[in-house]
Amino acid sequence: MRHLFVMRHAKAKQPSDNMTDYQRPLRKRGKRQATAMAPVLQRWKALEGQVHVSTAARTRETLDDIAAQLPERALINQPQFDDALYTFDGEELLAWLKALPDEPEKMLVIGHNPALVDLARWLNKATPTSLPTGSVLHFTLPDRPWSSMEPGCAELVGRLTPEEASYSLFKRLAPKPPDRRGNTSSRLLAMLEHQYRMVRALEPRVMAGVDAEFLHQYRVNLRRSRAVGESVRSITKVPGLKKMLKRLKHRARATSDLRDLDVFLEDIGNTSPPLSSATRQALQQWLQDCQRAEHQALCEQLSAPAYAEEMQNWQRFIASDDVKKALTKLTPKRIKAVLNKRIARHDEDLAALSSDSSDTALHELRKGVKRIRYLADLNPKVPKSFLAELKHRQRLLGDFQDLCTRQAWLNAFIESADNDAEQKKECASWGASLEKPKQELRKEVLALAPLAR
Template sequence: MRDIYLMRHAKAKQPSGDMSDHQRPLRKRGKRQAAAMAPVLQRWQALEGEVCVSKAVRTRETLDEVAAQLPDHTLTHRVHFDEALYTFEVEALLAWLKALPDGVGKVLVIGHNPALVDLARWLNKAAPPSLSTGSVLHFSLLDTYWSSMEQGCAELVGHLSPEEASYPLFKRLAPKPPDHKGDMASRVRAMLEHQYQMIRALEPGVIAGIDPEFLHKYRVNLRRSRAVGESLRAVTKVPGLKRRLKRLKHRAQATSDLRDLDVFLQDLVNTSPPLSSDTRQGLKQWLQAFQREQHQALCQQLNTPTYAEQLQDWQSFIASDEVGKALAKLTPTRSKAVLDERIARHDEELAALSSEATDTALHELRKGLKRIRYLADLNPETPKAFLSELKHRQRLLGDFQDLRTRQAWLDAFCASPDNDPRQKQECSQWRASLEEPKQNLRKEVLALAPLAR
């Protein structure tokens, strides 16, 4: 099997003055694009074979930005700068590819359009008709020598853009949030439509699985949509709303374990747990195996016709006359009444807590707090001090939940018969040491004053 990776250079400056096309450097955004693709190229194993780069400044700088993200790797002995790759003609690029030695199993080409996209379409007509800056295509050839390639001979394995690999880059192009103009009904409908658009726009990044922030924002928009729908349901009856809210809940729940794993794995990178290097590596690999499994399951769900149908049904429902009539009843006065009811419930649950309260009780308190926050966000006149207090409480309870989740995964690691006994002992000791910070957070939560004053 042979693998071909086609990468277009990242975003470059336009020529000015005496600058030739060959001399065009990357823009700042281009440098961020190239850096964002480093983990993609690593995951796809594109850097394990030959790396062939056009001698243009923008392609060389693209490689430099990728290499800068790989401090523990060297590409020097596998990088070839070739003037022949500074071409915009597919015939020249194809001739170069067919001349590769048969001993080359993988090749990454960093080059230029339209040659790259024309070559991609020659390899497989299912390839996208355009290739944005910084994007990468992966093709595989089964039992085919380079010299004997024929049109349509390759399988398209993957296609990824920087905006699908990096949430900060995606954010530039993300649907813009609505303003706060108009009555409450129009604001809420605009908010629900925006959340729907965000859910759909985030899906490619979630499926790519490179930047975990995509999954986080995807969950947030699902939960906010559900919270707004629940608020509407608390005010008036809307036929079909309950069933659709259950679907949103199901979609959000399908991401829970994966999000917890993302957070735990990121903490392992950012902090120094009391583990030996061997144990940390063993735990990391074990968690990553579950992460891949959960991500694969989520991707399968997102790619089903049922998922697309349910999301499209939700969008149609939001725009329906039934929802419009219900939204007309969601006045600031009624919204405040629902908010006051939820605040009162929160205060009752908070007062019922004791030092012996279960972890589940604090988790339920956190879920109720989120519903309060989402509802409070509907009204632009909600005092900033109140929103700040909600955020503070969410952080406290979120930190508590992270520790609780971490303990649960450590328990699972220790219970697995396949893991090393010494590593399990270290993880068990770490799990026990997390009780103290959990208790400290529990005390902070118990010391909170009621929200209603």
């Protein structure tokens, strides 16, 4: 089977003065696009075969910015720059492809529209008519000479844009947050609708699995929606709301292990754990295998008809008259009353902690802080100093949970059958050494003052 990767150059500047089209360099956004696509091309193994690039400045710079993000010698074969690829004609590009020798079974072509789109649609009519700058298409073809290709002979197995690979690029296109002005009910309804749109916009990017920030933001928007719903429930009854909130909670929980694995792997990548090189590599590989399995399971959930139906039901529910009526009762005074109850509960739980309290007790305290923060966010008049204190406590308790989670995954690695005794011993020693920073964080939590002051 042959693999053909077709990539359009990243966003380029418009020609100015005496600059020709051929000389157009990348814009700053184009450089960010190319950088964002480097991990995609690595994951798809698109750089392991031949790399053919148009000689135009913008295609050369696209490759340069991709290569700058790769480990040393990641480009196994030297890229080939070809004047024939500086074309906007699909038939010319097809003729170039058919003239290739039979050897390359895997190939990346970085070129220009509309030639790339014309070629892609010749290979497979189902290919979208749009190929934004920096985007990549992955085709598989029968193991036959390039010269024998026929219309419709390829299968499109992958398609990704820079905005699907990078959260920072996505933010420019993300649904705009609602205006925080206006009465409480209209503001909260707009907030729920915005969070719904964000969740739906994030779903395909979560499934792409390139940037872990998409998963984090997906979880945040589900939880904030739930926070509004729980606040409504604490004040008034809404038929069906309890069941809806239960489903939101279930969907957020389904992402927990994957999020923990993302954080752990990122930490290992940014710091040097007290492990030998062999053990570190074995642990990383095992965690990545777990990550892939969790991501695959999540993708299956998100692509299931039942999930789409759930989200559509939630959209209809928040647009219903029952919810609109209930939101009118959620006045700033009532929000403050619920907030005060949660603050009082937090202070009680904090006072009950001791140096030998279980890890679970601190986890429950963290959940309470998050619920308080989400509720406080509903009221734009909440002092910034109070929100800053909540964020501080959330970070502190989050760091504690990350250490606990790290220990849990280390124990799971130790208990897995495929690892040798020395690797298990090293990981057990590392897990035990995490008790010291946990105790230091525990002391900081115990030293916190009550929120109700």
